[in-house]
Amino acid sequence: MMLKKIKDNIDKTLLGATTCIVFFVIQYLWYAFDRTYLVPMWIVQALLIAFYICCVIIYTVCKSKAVEIQYQLPHVHTFRIVKGNIVLIVKKNELFSLQSLVTIYQQESAEDLEIAIGIGVVETINPQGNMQIVIIEALDSDIIQRVFNPGLIGTINRWKSIYVKPTISQEYLERRLNHE
Incomplete structure (x- = not known):
């Protein structure tokens, strides 16, 4: 140090x-x-x-050379089930803002493919530096059931492979626009 x-x-x-x-x-x-x-x-x-x-x-x-800024995508710290919805607790990041739509991904290892497992919305950003993201639509229910099993709260290794991106897929956006 x-x-x-x-x-x-x-x-x-x-x-x-x-x-x-x-x-x-x-x-x-x-x-x-x-x-x-x-x-x-x-x-x-x-x-x-x-x-x-x-x-x-x-x-x-x-x-004063331009310093390259690298953002890290936040991983899930923990989750809660509130009124039947899965709420992810994620470390605050500059890429996210209140009420923005996000995509939740799972990737077991660096060699595996990313799997989009859900769409969420940033519900709150608290003063302690955590974001609360509510999953509003499951894209892969099997993975969500396996990873976010209420009986497994406290086993952090399950969710280390889950991270959040501040974007949504074009497919999801088109599907939402066509339904409304």
Whole structure:
């Protein structure tokens, strides 16, 4: 943990050290050489300050490269059955918003195919950082019955393969639009 902090702050430390060295050299030049020296001191100082500004600009440009943001799809932490509906408790994520439709998927391992098992809606996002997602339509009832069996509340290994995506399939959307 301490090494990570040092690594994160090393660039700030180097920039501060460079600043101190540049100003130290400028002060030393004023002390060591007389103002009537053959090369005017203000030219040397101007060059040092220009060098320092170039270093700061290069540092800023290199540091401000676009950082690639990778979002993790949230996994189900637990679930509850409320009034006959399955409510999933999922860690909050920036990709989700209140009342948005989501698709619930199951994937046993990285080599397996994703299986869409249900459509849900984000019902609430509480201050503790959890989302409550209600499954409003089962796309694969067998998997839902097997995974979200009320007798298995507390066996987290069952739901580690379940995750939520902030999108819905075109097939589901067309089916809903045709029925209404």
